[in-house]
Amino acid sequence: MTTTYDLIDEAVIDAPAAAVWEALVAELHGAKKWWVPSNTFAVISGSADQVGGRIGVTVHTKGSDNGGLKLRFTSRTVAVEPGRKLEVEYVDGVFRGRSVFRLEPLADGRTRISMHFVGTPNGFLKILSKVADLGAEHSKGALSAFESLNRQLSPVGAGARR
Template sequence: MTTTYDLIDEAVIAAPPATVWDALIAEFRGAKKWWVPANTFATRTGSPDAVGGEVEVTVHTKGVDKGGLKLRFTARTTAVDPGRRLDIEYVDGSFRGPASFILQPLPDGRTRLAMHFAARPHGPLTLLAKVADLGAEHSRAALAAFAALDRQLSTEVPA
């Protein structure tokens, strides 16, 4: 039986949706500002905020430059609603399946950022998924990244 994850991780970010969106897209372009040390991203083709754009994702299981297992997979953008929603499909590598980033404006000017991860492990990762709680690790890393994003945006001085 193949493990399939259906996770929703969310946090409230102390910035408006447009600012959160810009930070999200910058990270997927390789900024390495708030998802590090767990994940790094590099644009493969196109742009992450355009349908068909592809991003190479690397999960650093012990942190960037700390050794350990590296999980690599490719995310292809399938739908974009700028400032509100980014839908992707993992099409190659360690995971297959959809994920979405949803930005919801809150009345106080902050943003609820949610990631819906509905993918399944692929290849050798399917064996690891039988003995390790990859879903819990995914949620831990996503929530840590969202907290780092909140810290980053709440300390930035508006232009």
């Protein structure tokens, strides 16, 4: 039986939604500013913030500069509400499924960012998922990335609040 992960990770970023959106799109275009060392992204075609855009995702199991297993898959953008929502589907590689990034502007000028990941391991990752808690690793990587994003965008560099 194959495991399907259904996870929501979120954080509050000490910056306005426009800045968070800009940083999210830049990261998906390969900026390598805040999701590293866990994940790196590269444009395959189009743009991450345009329907049909394809992005190559690499999950670095030991960090981007430390060797280890590299898990690769491709996302295709299926829906965009600029500044608020970016939805992708995983169409090739070690995952099949979807993710939705949502930005919620808060009354105090901060922004809640969330990632809802629904994914099923594909190929050799099906076997690995039987011995490793991929869900826990995914959440660990996403929350670490959000904390890094907050440090970069926060005027005081405070850690992301969950």
